[in-house]
Amino acid sequence: MSASLPLSRYHPDSLARWSIRAATETCACCKCNTGWIYTATFYTAYEVNGRFCPWCIADGSAAERFAGEFTDSYGLDGVSEDVLHEVTRCTLGFDAWQDPHWFVHCKDAAAFIGEVGSTELAAHAEALDQLRTDMRLDGWHHGSQLEHFLTHLGGGATAMLFRCTVCGAHLAYADAS
Numbered sequence: 001m002s003a004s005l006p007l008s009r010y011h012p013d014s015l016a017r018w019s020i021r022a023a024t025e026t027c028a029c030c031k032c033n034t035g036w037i038y039t040a041t042f043y044t045a046y047e048v049n050g051r052f053c054p055w056c057i058a059d060g061s062a063a064e065r066f067a068g069e070f071t072d073s074y075g076l077d078g079v080s081e082d083v084l085h086e087v088t089r090c091t092l093g094f095d096a097w098q099d100p101h102w103f104v105h106c107k108d109a110a111a112f113i114g115e116v117g118s119t120e121l122a123a124h125a126e127a128l129d130q131l132r133t134d135m136r137l138d139g140w141h142h143g144s145q146l147e148h149f150l151t152h153l154g155g156g157a158t159a160m161l162f163r164c165t166v167c168g169a170h171l172a173y174a175d176a177s
Contacts (some may be wrong), residue, residue, distance in 0.1 A: 003105060005036065006058035009165060010091045010102075011112050018094045018114055020054055029062040038053070041093040041100065044068030054092065063089035075101035076109060083109050095175045106166035113161040117154025121163070124174035127161060127170035135174065149174075 005020075019040035026033050028050030038052045044066045057063040063069060070093035075082055087102055087109045094100055094112060105111040121128050132146065140146040153159055157176035166172070 005054050008058060008091050009111065010087050010109050011094075013114065016162075018112075019092045023051075025051060027051070027056055029053070029056035029065055038070075038092060040070070040095045042066075042068050042070055043072065057092055058090055059087075060090045071102055072099065074099065076104055078107060078138060079104055079109055090159075094160070096175045098175050100160070100175075101173070103162040103171045103173075105164035105169060105171060106120045108165050108170055110162035111165050113163055113170075115158045115175070116161045117158060118151050119154075121150070121172060124161065124170035124172070127159075127172040131159060131172045131174060 011019075020036050022035060023037035024033055024035075025037045027037070028048050029052050032053065034053040034055060036054050038054060038057055042048065042052070042062075045070070046066050048066050048068075052062040053114040057070060061128050069088040070091060073084060073088055073089050076087060079087075092114070096115075102112070121131070129149065132150065135146055135149075140149070149157065153174070157174060159174055162171045163169070
């Protein structure tokens with residue numbers, strides 16, 4: 001396999017610190033040792049003995065062979081079937097304390113940037129404002145408690161940061177243990 005990891009429009013960090021690691025493990029799909037192995041979610045009714053290399057995820061062969069998905073379709077309302085297929089079956093997923101979900105913006109799936117704390121989130125004011133609004137809608141009515149939570153992200157609670165593939169806007173949701 002090539003030393004270059006496959007690129008993904010919806011998970012652009014090809015090193016995907018969030019879901020792959022260097023390994024000597026053999027891929028459960030292609031049976032090759034590529035030097036990299038996927039460590040995050042895979043949803044299937046089948047028993048899979050082992051993990052997958054990033055190439056078998058990117059080309060869709062792992063999802064097809066084991067009739068599974070790397071990401072739940074929750075949150076992917078309004079995207080085309082092709083985009084839905086690419087995100088759920090050909091894009092690296094990520095681990096989260098709560099059920100991970102994907103954002104849609106400008107009628108396309110957003111790109112997963114990563115798990116961030118308060119300092120990284122503060123660099124993306126539109127994502128912080130959107131998260132603050134969403135949390136108020138979810139019942140965080142005490143402003144000081146909300147702000148304390150947001151300024152202390154990074155330990156038992158983080159934010160999952162996304163970027164719109166069309167307009168570049170950043171979006172985030174909170175994830176806590």
